[in-house]
Amino acid sequence: MTLPQSETNGRGSDYPCPLCRHPAAQFYHRDKFRSYYQCVECALVFVPPEYHLSRQAEKAYYDLHENSAEDEGYRRFLSRCATPLLERLVAPSLGLDFGCGPAPVLAQILAQNGHTMATYDLYYQPDESVLSQYYDFIVTTEVVEHLGEPVSVLEVLWQRINPGGVLAIMTKLVASPERFANWHYIRDPTHIVFFSTQTFHWLAQHLGAQVTFLDSDVIFLNKPA
């Protein structure tokens, strides 16, 4: 049976939430390319797996949208995460830039400020040995919105942080269904999960973290000492 569009829109997702695993997600939005669902438990908005790009297509997309260390706008963008982070770190600390991309600009900025940086990227720096080390801090900028299994990745990163350390995340937050419909962030086909403040409160409780919102898209999860 084919449901009329209006009824299809009222249907829940066939998939559990990729963050909290709750089975109930409600229809949130549809555009020309994809459907979006929102978890009733943690408020994560996600696109079902059938809309996820293949690894090859995802890598090709990243190759086209490469950020460069010489790009002053990109450095300024990253400084919104780097500045509050540097204020709370005591040099020399040991950090990991997770999902650093082809040009690990944030790692460079932090290293220039006296910290020792490791880098990891699924496509550009795939040395997984760095994921078995422990760190005083981990930064992950413009990464979590790309994760098909965000909870698994975030749990691994959280385990790798020393007591008193911080997981610094940059991702743009869902504001409302109206803003979502016109949001440039959802036009990127590699963006498949969308967090909100409510989602980060859920995540903080799940991990046993203290959450701090430092900017509209800069979130720190602090590990108790």
Ligand SMILES: [Zn+2]
């Ligand atoms: Zn959820």
